Amino acid sequence: MIFAAKKTFKGGVHPLENKHYTESCPIEPVPTPRQLVLPLVQHIGAPCKPLVQKKQTVALGEPIGRSDAYVSAPIHSPVNGVVKDIALASHPVIGRTTAVYLEAVPEENPPRIPQPQRFDEHFDPGTFTPEQICTAIQEAGLVGMGGAGFPTRVKIDPNPAMPKHTLIINGCECEPYITCDYRIMLEWTWQILAGIRLAARAAGCQTVRIGIEDNKPEAVKAFEQALSRCRCEEDIQVVVVKTKYPQGGERQLIRAVLGKQVPTGGIPPQIGVCVLNVATCAAIAEAVVFQKPLTHRVVTVTGRAIARPGNYYVPIGMSVQDLLAHCGGLTERAAKVVLGGPMMGFAIADLTTPLTKTCGALTVLTREDVTEPKYARQQTACIRCGRCLAVCPEGLNPTKIAHAVKHFRMDRAEQYYLSACIECGSCSYVCPAHIELAGYIKTGKLLKAREKKRLG
Amino acid sequence: MFSQIIVSPAPHTSQNLTTRRLMADVLIGLVPAMVASAVFFRFRAVLVIAVCVAACLLSEWICNRLRRKPNSLGDLSAAVTGVILAMSLPPAVPLSVAVIGSVFAIVIVKMLFGGLGNNVFNPAMAARAFLTASFGAAMTTWTVPATIDSAMPTVQASNVEAVTQATPLAWSKMALKGQATPEQVHAQLKDVFWGQVGGCIGETSAAALLLGGLYLLVRKTITCHIPLAVLLSAGIFAAVGRLLKPDVFVRPDFHLFGGGLMLGAFFIATDPVTAPLSVRGKWLFGIGVGLLIMLIRVVGEYPEGVMYAVLIMNAFTPLIDRLCHTAPVGGKPHV
Numbered sequence: 001m002i003f004a005a006k007k008t009f010k011g012g013v014h015p016l017e018n019k020h021y022t023e024s025c026p027i028e029p030v031p032t033p034r035q036l037v038l039p040l041v042q043h044i045g046a047p048c049k050p051l052v053q054k055k056q057t058v059a060l061g062e063p064i065g066r067s068d069a070y071v072s073a074p075i076h077s078p079v080n081g082v083v084k085d086i087a088l089a090s091h092p093v094i095g096r097t098t099a100v101y102l103e104a105v106p107e108e109n110p111p112r113i114p115q116p117q118r119f120d121e122h123f124d125p126g127t128f129t130p131e132q133i134c135t136a137i138q139e140a141g142l143v144g145m146g147g148a149g150f151p152t153r154v155k156i157d158p159n160p161a162m163p164k165h166t167l168i169i170n171g172c173e174c175e176p177y178i179t180c181d182y183r184i185m186l187e188w189t190w191q192i193l194a195g196i197r198l199a200a201r202a203a204g205c206q207t208v209r210i211g212i213e214d215n216k217p218e219a220v221k222a223f224e225q226a227l228s229r230c231r232c233e234e235d236i237q238v239v240v241v242k243t244k245y246p247q248g249g250e251r252q253l254i255r256a257v258l259g260k261q262v263p264t265g266g267i268p269p270q271i272g273v274c275v276l277n278v279a280t281c282a283a284i285a286e287a288v289v290f291q292k293p294l295t296h297r298v299v300t301v302t303g304r305a306i307a308r309p310g311n312y313y314v315p316i317g318m319s320v321q322d323l324l325a326h327c328g329g330l331t332e333r334a335a336k337v338v339l340g341g342p343m344m345g346f347a348i349a350d351l352t353t354p355l356t357k358t359c360g361a362l363t364v365l366t367r368e369d370v371t372e373p374k375y376a377r378q379q380t381a382c383i384r385c386g387r388c389l390a391v392c393p394e395g396l397n398p399t400k401i402a403h404a405v406k407h408f409r410m411d412r413a414e415q416y417y418l419s420a421c422i423e424c425g426s427c428s429y430v431c432p433a434h435i436e437l438a439g440y441i442k443t444g445k446l447l448k449a450r451e452k453k454r455l456g
Numbered sequence: 457m458f459s460q461i462i463v464s465p466a467p468h469t470s471q472n473l474t475t476r477r478l479m480a481d482v483l484i485g486l487v488p489a490m491v492a493s494a495v496f497f498r499f500r501a502v503l504v505i506a507v508c509v510a511a512c513l514l515s516e517w518i519c520n521r522l523r524r525k526p527n528s529l530g531d532l533s534a535a536v537t538g539v540i541l542a543m544s545l546p547p548a549v550p551l552s553v554a555v556i557g558s559v560f561a562i563v564i565v566k567m568l569f570g571g572l573g574n575n576v577f578n579p580a581m582a583a584r585a586f587l588t589a590s591f592g593a594a595m596t597t598w599t600v601p602a603t604i605d606s607a608m609p610t611v612q613a614s615n616v617e618a619v620t621q622a623t624p625l626a627w628s629k630m631a632l633k634g635q636a637t638p639e640q641v642h643a644q645l646k647d648v649f650w651g652q653v654g655g656c657i658g659e660t661s662a663a664a665l666l667l668g669g670l671y672l673l674v675r676k677t678i679t680c681h682i683p684l685a686v687l688l689s690a691g692i693f694a695a696v697g698r699l700l701k702p703d704v705f706v707r708p709d710f711h712l713f714g715g716g717l718m719l720g721a722f723f724i725a726t727d728p729v730t731a732p733l734s735v736r737g738k739w740l741f742g743i744g745v746g747l748l749i750m751l752i753r754v755v756g757e758y759p760e761g762v763m764y765a766v767l768i769m770n771a772f773t774p775l776i777d778r779l780c781h782t783a784p785v786g787g788k789p790h791v
């Protein structure tokens with residue numbers, strides 16, 4: 001076994017995992033905060049329009065934002081409360097956006113406690129038709145909870161032009177620090193499994209593969225036991241993949257599990273594959289069986305500069321500062337507050353920023369974690385060492401792209417396949433000159449999008 | 457309270473590796489060879505190394521001052537250039553020549569091109585080429601290592617009066633010209649491996665260079681591609697020659713351990729700035745260097761070819777980079 005090549009992709013990096021802060025913390029509910037801010041953009045696709053007005057009372061689970069576009073997901077209220085305002089709010093990814101401000105009385109909103117025990121091996125996905133499943137997923141406002149935030153319905157809707165045959169479940173959690181998926185894999189195994197089977201039924205996939213990194217043997221065991229108890233080992237199998245960043249990237253995971261490569265610029269359905277994150281699967285089960293919209297999610301609060309790290313079941317829309325306060329606040333050593341993990345997360349300065357559907361972690365890094373050259377932002381000259389090329393999981397030439405973007409040569413950047421970058425950040429991570437390669441590439445993509453808009 | 461909190465693009469952490477650390481590792485990798493040179497050439501070697509390093513550091517400092525750029529001595533690349541240049545000079549080189557070489561390397565080859573990362577040619581090798589062209593005599597006077605007495609074969613360099621001690625490559629040249637048999641030359645192999653022969657300050661001891669090169673590989677300061685490509689291509693070239701004409705060609709191991717090949721393979725050709733970026737490019741580059749070294753040694757007028765081989769391939773680096781421009785893993789996008 002030792003010599004058997006582990007399933008993986010080419011390239012990648014091995015950042016310090018640092019999962020020990022929270023990997024043994026069970027998922028805990030948090031008290032409902034007084035104010036929640038729900039941005040109307042929490043997914044990729046058309047932004048929602050508000051369905052509520054100022055001073056209107058809303059009930060838990062009531063939709064408050066919706067769009068008629070196909071690629072979109074409605075947004076629901078996580079509390080019983082009153083709409084205080086509809087105004088701009090900080091958004092971790094797109095800067096500022098319209099949001100619904102809700103006011104809630106904590107006494108009327110007891111903390112919501114996850115109830116995964118409602119699912120077991122007797123669950124039968126056959127009681128729901130594929131259409132029912134798809135509609136329920138759409139109505140619940142499900143989006144990919146691993147970070148990308150693509151509406152789940154769009155992903156699993158059967159498409160006759162590109163039939164899907166394999167469903168891959170992403171349980172890699174390759175980002176350092178984050179343990180929310182790990183905890184739900186241990187604690188909500190049955191619920192995830194129910195969601196997987198529903199999704200497979202809706203998407204028409206016969207084969208299901210659950211990809212888990214080999215640093216999570218407990219999770220592998222939990223799934224293998226559950227699978228043998230519900231006798232679906234035939235169709236659903238756990239695939240252990242190598243622990244490496246970005247193993248949980250969609251294209252990398254498909255490569256590792258199936259040995260197939262999604263074409264550059266293409267999408268997984270082109271090769272008949274659909275990838276869902278474990279947290280999304282858990283939400284699918286709730287949405288379809290109990291018609292519960294996506295209003296809460298597990299968020300890992302972690303890092304050396306946090307007094308009480310842990311995995312919390314948080315209402316979406318809670319502000320970063322409220323959650324931090326619940327976890328004992330920041331210590332003096334905090335140098336960076338990151339929504340998401342250290343490799344792909346978004347550093348924020350405004351602690352009133354709300355948590356969204358796609359945010360699985362709040363990582364607070366100290367100066368040592370950030371490393372001194374990165375903290376001081378000392379970018380030195382590229383010494384052409386080639387490390388960034390060696391680690392790029394997409395086989396790109398990050399230094400050439402970054403240089404092209406730096407000089408606004410978008411044509412040159414595209415010659416080096418700017419848009420094929422998955423923004424994993426491996427290149428910036430290894431660069432001895434500490435050049436923000438991924439940062440330049442992201443800027444390049446923005447510039448390109450702007451140029452395209454301008455040219456119509 | 458949280459005045460320390462900063463915002464910057466992802467990723468928010470990095471491998472604890474800096475340019476300075478890489479250069480420091482190269483310097484550490486050169487330590488065995490420096491020790492060997494101090495053993496064989498005594499104080500003279502130490503002096504030349506010190507003079508070159510000091511001259512390089514000072515020139516870089518002055519350049520930065522004149523161009524009103526921040527001080528860049530901290531990245532240690534000037535020190536590396538100094539040591540490598542000193543290593544590739546003959547021990548008897550006049551100190552003034554060493555200083556001229558150092559200034560040329562830093563000012564002309566490195567800083568005028570834009571400093572670290574922008575130079576096209578390896579500064580140490582370009583400076584050495586300049587010195588060879590300008591001070592031919594001083595650059596070909598080889599001293600006898602202090603650890604042996606002058607019982608070794610000597611040759612009279614045609615253009616100088618001084619009695620010089622033959623380098624391993626001069627012997628192999630003699631074999632090629634029929635002035636000695638390869639077997640006579642092979643008798644020196646042990647000395648050539650340990651470094652008890654004439655030659656440039658840092659190139660004589662293949663053992664010390666291998667040790668340092670191994671250190672660089674273990675520390676992942678360099679990847680194995682370029683050294684392997686150089687050693688394999690040169691070795692295969694020499695082996696083929698030996699098979700075809702055993703009466704004039706010396707054995708491949710003699711070629712690998714003799715002259716500057718080890719120094720070149722592990723420390724000079726691997727200079728990241730002047731080598732290609734991609735793995736495939738690095739193979740091509742290394743093979744080019746190895747073959748050119750052997751071609752110059754066997755066919756050329758010079759006994760040694762590392763310097764010109766590296767410089768020629770440096771010039772090809774942009775072309776190689778362009779040749780090795782490959783499609784992403786998912787194939788070319790359809791646009």
Ligand code: SF4
Pocket residue numbers: 391392393394395396397398420421422423424425426427428437438441
């Ligand atoms: S270029 Fe893009 S895909 Fe490649 S390592 Fe950098 S961020 Fe990742």
Ligand code: SF4
Pocket residue numbers: 381382383384385386387388389398399427430431432433434435437
């Ligand atoms: S890793 Fe950094 S220094 Fe090395 S080639 Fe890439 S950009 Fe240049």
